Amino acid sequence: KKIIFSGIQPTGVMTLGNYLGAVKNWVKLQEDYDCIYSVVNMHAITVRQDPKALRENTLRAFALLLACGLDPEKCLMFIQSHVKTHAELSWVLGCHTQFGELSRMTQFKDKSQRNADNINAGLFTYPVLMAADILLYQADMVPVGADQKQHLELSRDIAMRFNNLYGNTFRVPEPYIPENGARIMSLAEPQKKMSKSDDNQNAFIAILDSEDTIIKKFKRAVTDSDMEVAYREGKDGINNLMTIYSAVTGKSYPEIEREFQGKGYGDFKVAVGQAVADHLRPVRENFERFYADKAYLKEVYTAGAERALRLSGRTLEKVYKKVGFLPA
Numbered sequence: 001k002k003i004i005f006s007g008i009q010p011t012g013v014m015t016l017g018n019y020l021g022a023v024k025n026w027v028k029l030q031e032d033y034d035c036i037y038s039v040v041n042m043h044a045i046t047v048r049q050d051p052k053a054l055r056e057n058t059l060r061a062f063a064l065l066l067a068c069g070l071d072p073e074k075c076l077m078f079i080q081s082h083v084k085t086h087a088e089l090s091w092v093l094g095c096h097t098q099f100g101e102l103s104r105m106t107q108f109k110d111k112s113q114r115n116a117d118n119i120n121a122g123l124f125t126y127p128v129l130m131a132a133d134i135l136l137y138q139a140d141m142v143p144v145g146a147d148q149k150q151h152l153e154l155s156r157d158i159a160m161r162f163n164n165l166y167g168n169t170f171r172v173p174e175p176y177i178p179e180n181g182a183r184i185m186s187l188a189e190p191q192k193k194m195s196k197s198d199d200n201q202n203a204f205i206a207i208l209d210s211e212d213t214i215i216k217k218f219k220r221a222v223t224d225s226d227m228e229v230a231y232r233e234g235k236d237g238i239n240n241l242m243t244i245y246s247a248v249t250g251k252s253y254p255e256i257e258r259e260f261q262g263k264g265y266g267d268f269k270v271a272v273g274q275a276v277a278d279h280l281r282p283v284r285e286n287f288e289r290f291y292a293d294k295a296y297l298k299e300v301y302t303a304g305a306e307r308a309l310r311l312s313g314r315t316l317e318k319v320y321k322k323v324g325f326l327p328a
């Protein structure tokens, strides 16, 4: 069976972008593959976090993944900081990654522009830790949104370079980017990616937003000045709404165009809002139940960390041998 690895940062709320770009696929893939999913709290501290909030958000993210349909009987779920091999492999991989390669990462360039007062070394080496996450488990495929593609290419380059230097050690992972939903855009500025760190609350849908809030945000979504629900260049707002509608209903673009022929944008926006609210209803309902059961959450992440340590330990041991570390 193929091995799947992916991760999500526990910073603030999970958005519809995270869900449609990644988590929805994680749920599907657990049926057919050996899936490993992590709440990557070590990545989160590349941006300054309030410790209490980080702890809480980590647990919430974990509960939210369960609410989205991840099933610990079917997949391995753990919290990154519980498994020490990630930091350990990250060091070795960092010594095989060039300054120039990391300097070219567009996410680093964006984030250091927005966070000029805290361009820390962790922010710079972030993609190395991500490579460690993936390569430790010999993952074949990594389901992510389009914004992670460049990081994944770097993971592949690092794996190939290491294999060339020391002999076959890592499987070289492939990205798994959905055809529909890989890049969900902001509802307020549809040229920009939907992001939880947007100051404008109306720009993103949090997957725990109430039905009323979801519909209200879609009603306010920025569109364009013509009147046609059609997927076309230059209609970023409508294209985004069509992508979202298609992802949650399974309808194709031509079907959607037919459905809203002769109707106004107002009707379309309400329909998208309603479809999203309906789609996310089970997630909202399950979340409180999972989040309330701290004992169960702990049981799942403790067992997950144990298994993850065992699996990743094998790869780390090989790596330590290959680079010439004297056995302890």
Ligand code: TYM
Pocket: 005, 006, 007, 008, 009, 010, 017, 018, 019, 020, 021, 022, 023, 040, 043, 129, 130, 133, 134, 142, 143, 144, 145, 146, 147, 148, 151, 181, 182, 183, 184, 185, 193, 194, 195
């Ligand atoms: P993160 O936490 O920013 O996002 C989690 C996942 O959501 C996807 N995503 C989107 N997809 C579509 N449209 C959007 N607007 C949108 N916004 C976010 C992301 O592509 C991602 O798949 N570096 C990663 C976390 C990570 C990881 C890993 C992923 C750490 N280690 C190993 C895969 C493998 C990140 O920050 O994702």
